[in-house]
Amino acid sequence: MSTLEIRDLHVAVGDKEILRGVDLTVRSGETHAIMGPNGSGKSTLAYAVAGHPKYTVTSGTVLLDGEDLLEMSVDERARAGLFLAMQYPVEVPGVSVSNFLRSAITAVRGEAPKLRDFAKELKSGMDALSIDPAFAQRNTNEGFSGGEKKRHEILQLELLKPKIAVLDETDSGLDVDALRVVSEGINRFRASGDTGVLLITHYTRILRYVKPDFVHVFAGGRVVEEGGPELADKLENEGYEAYVRDARKADTAKAASA
Amino acid sequence: MGLETKPLSTLHEKSSYDVADFPVPTGREEEWRFTPLSRLKGLHNGTAAVTGGVVVDVEAAPEVRVETVGRDDARLGRAYTPADRVSAQAYSSFEKATVVTVPKMTAASRPTVITLRGSGAGAAAYGHILVSVEPMAEAVLVLDHRGSAVYADNVEFDVAEGATLKVVSLQDWDDDAVHVSHHHARLGKDATFRSFVVTLGGDLVRLSPSVSYTAPGGDADLTGLYFVDEGQHLEHRLLVDHSVPNCRSNVTYKGALQGDGAHAVWIGDVIIRAEAEGTDTYELNRNLILTDGARADSVPNLEILTGEVAGAGHASASGRLDDEHIFYLQARGIPFDEARRLVIHGFFAQLLEKIEVPEIRERVLSAVEAELAR
Numbered sequence: 001m002s003t004l005e006i007r008d009l010h011v012a013v014g015d016k017e018i019l020r021g022v023d024l025t026v027r028s029g030e031t032h033a034i035m036g037p038n039g040s041g042k043s044t045l046a047y048a049v050a051g052h053p054k055y056t057v058t059s060g061t062v063l064l065d066g067e068d069l070l071e072m073s074v075d076e077r078a079r080a081g082l083f084l085a086m087q088y089p090v091e092v093p094g095v096s097v098s099n100f101l102r103s104a105i106t107a108v109r110g111e112a113p114k115l116r117d118f119a120k121e122l123k124s125g126m127d128a129l130s131i132d133p134a135f136a137q138r139n140t141n142e143g144f145s146g147g148e149k150k151r152h153e154i155l156q157l158e159l160l161k162p163k164i165a166v167l168d169e170t171d172s173g174l175d176v177d178a179l180r181v182v183s184e185g186i187n188r189f190r191a192s193g194d195t196g197v198l199l200i201t202h203y204t205r206i207l208r209y210v211k212p213d214f215v216h217v218f219a220g221g222r223v224v225e226e227g228g229p230e231l232a233d234k235l236e237n238e239g240y241e242a243y244v245r246d247a248r249k250a251d252t253a254k255a256a257s258a
Numbered sequence: 259m260g261l262e263t264k265p266l267s268t269l270h271e272k273s274s275y276d277v278a279d280f281p282v283p284t285g286r287e288e289e290w291r292f293t294p295l296s297r298l299k300g301l302h303n304g305t306a307a308v309t310g311g312v313v314v315d316v317e318a319a320p321e322v323r324v325e326t327v328g329r330d331d332a333r334l335g336r337a338y339t340p341a342d343r344v345s346a347q348a349y350s351s352f353e354k355a356t357v358v359t360v361p362k363m364t365a366a367s368r369p370t371v372i373t374l375r376g377s378g379a380g381a382a383a384y385g386h387i388l389v390s391v392e393p394m395a396e397a398v399l400v401l402d403h404r405g406s407a408v409y410a411d412n413v414e415f416d417v418a419e420g421a422t423l424k425v426v427s428l429q430d431w432d433d434d435a436v437h438v439s440h441h442h443a444r445l446g447k448d449a450t451f452r453s454f455v456v457t458l459g460g461d462l463v464r465l466s467p468s469v470s471y472t473a474p475g476g477d478a479d480l481t482g483l484y485f486v487d488e489g490q491h492l493e494h495r496l497l498v499d500h501s502v503p504n505c506r507s508n509v510t511y512k513g514a515l516q517g518d519g520a521h522a523v524w525i526g527d528v529i530i531r532a533e534a535e536g537t538d539t540y541e542l543n544r545n546l547i548l549t550d551g552a553r554a555d556s557v558p559n560l561e562i563l564t565g566e567v568a569g570a571g572h573a574s575a576s577g578r579l580d581d582e583h584i585f586y587l588q589a590r591g592i593p594f595d596e597a598r599r600l601v602i603h604g605f606f607a608q609l610l611e612k613i614e615v616p617e618i619r620e621r622v623l624s625a626v627e628a629e630l631a632r
Binding site: 050051052053073074075077078079083084086089090092093094095099100103104107108139140156160 | 581582583585586587588589590591592593594596597600601603604605606607608
């Protein structure tokens with residue numbers, strides 16, 4: 001049983017404050033969807049929790065099972081059980097998928113898998129996501145299509161088996177077939193019940209395949225409404241305009257009173 | 259310049275066997291401005307005391323003929339004429355030359371390894387090697403430079419019609435060595451030349467690989483890898499002179515630098531002369547700067563004197579490790595040091611695959627690993 005606990009998180013990029021007090025708790029067995037318009041700070045939340053150097057946490061706490069993630073380096077966070085599936089997975093020239101995954105598995109599990117076992121595990125993982133086995137010898141993400149990159153992210157998710165997975169717009173840029181394959185991967189990962197998922201998305205489309213337990217609406221750098229899966233249906237019909245307007249109004253009022 | 263006059267190249271102006279034809283460099287000349295002359299131990303101004311001290315040892319493939327000859331051997335200096343002062347000094351000062359001949363239509367069954375071992379950096383030595391690959395022959399050659407020396411030499415690769423020569427030159431000197439060297443390949447019709455230069459050791463190494471073509475169809479591929487540490491000056495000056503039609507050349511050099519005063523210089527000169535229609539050439543240099551205090555100078559020069567080329571391009575980039583690469587690997591639990599090692603390894607990976615001699619590939623790989631562990 002694991003818990004990711006985000007309290008009053010404020011994050012800036014340079015001088016600009018992007019997150020303005022985010023509170024969120026994700027437990028094993030739960031799937032939370034964070035939905036919001038472009039520029040609302042969804043991705044900033046994902047990267048700040050993972051520890052990307054571009055994002056500065058100005059106040060607040062992030063705990064994983066009571067341990068302070070913000071005190072940890074990027075790799076320590078991952079080894080503590082956090083996973084971030086990136087919206088734009090990075091191309092790493094000269095580092096093969098196989099070599100990369102073996103290094104990652106070795107780091108996360110604390111010991112190198114036997115070559116035979118690793119080969120088997122990799123093959124079945126790739127099969128499940130309909131990834132051509134030839135990809136194991138290709139350079140990580142280099143020349144992959146958008147869909148191939150996302151499948152590769154989910155492959156890592158399934159191999160590394162984190163406690164909490166943050167999936168940043170994993171659905172963007174996928175056609176329906178790829179979306180189904182990727183969603184099946186996420187559902188396999190969820191099936192154990194030991195893992196928590198924070199699914200960040202702009203669209204409701206993926207929620208038809210990956211059913212959330214909670215939906216949070218993000219606007220202006222904070223959570224502005226929370227609810228169950230029905231909230232996603234409301235967003236599908238009404239869009240984000242009302243939330244964006246309210247967030248802007250609140251900002252203007254705050255600026256006027258200051 | 260009138261319409262009747264063909265334009266001339268400015269990149270390769272002068273060549274001569276006579277030292278006196280080249281003034282003592284002052285450091286202001288284009289070809290010397292990057293080289294710290296004070297560290298050349300007198301190789302450039304005639305003050306280096308010659309006592310020898312570099313032992314040449316050849317382990318040849320059974321099909322290959324090896325001779326040690328005197329200065330008067332008529333075969334020497336045919337493929338190459340010295341192009342700067344130190345090269346001319348070496349040409350007029352060596353006592354014995356090594357001549358390796360791969361007979362006509364013969365494919366050597368294993369690499370021929372020439373080991374050049376320096377016994378001390380106290381005094382200077384000069385050398386000369388000629389590798390003659392006769393028509394339709396094929397061979398792999400390894401030049402392995404070790405130990406400590408102040409050494410200037412010229413190496414001629416004469417690759418005849420339809421022949422193939424693959425060379426690996428390893429500069430794995432001790433920390434105090436000084437080495438100034440010209441490697442020139444002269445390619446006959448449809449000849450193939452592959453050069454792989456690896457420079458790791460030495461206080462100052464200045465290596466100038468060059469290629470010329472005598473007939474169409476020549477194909478040259480020049481690859482280089484260097485790792486520059488604190489205080490080292492490693493300089494590679496390439497010149498490909500396309501003077502006949504329908505030849506190809508490709509130059510790829512990559513280096514990593516770390517530590518205070520680490521200095522890499524890469525000059526990539528390519529001339530496509532007026533006669534050299536249908537030339538296809540590309541040159542690339544990349545430097546990975548791993549710490550503050552290291553410096554890379556990278557100067558590609560492409561001089562095109564004809565309008566009819568098949569392809570001509572160059573690229574040069576020097577930069578730091580990409581934070582996004584490191585972040586991605588770390589986000590998967592891989593510790594920083596290991597992530598850095600993987601990325602640097604990846605930077606060199608495609609080059610290393612080109613080394614066709616497995617033992618040498620392994621040696622270079624472990625040398626790179628050792629550099630990374632510093």
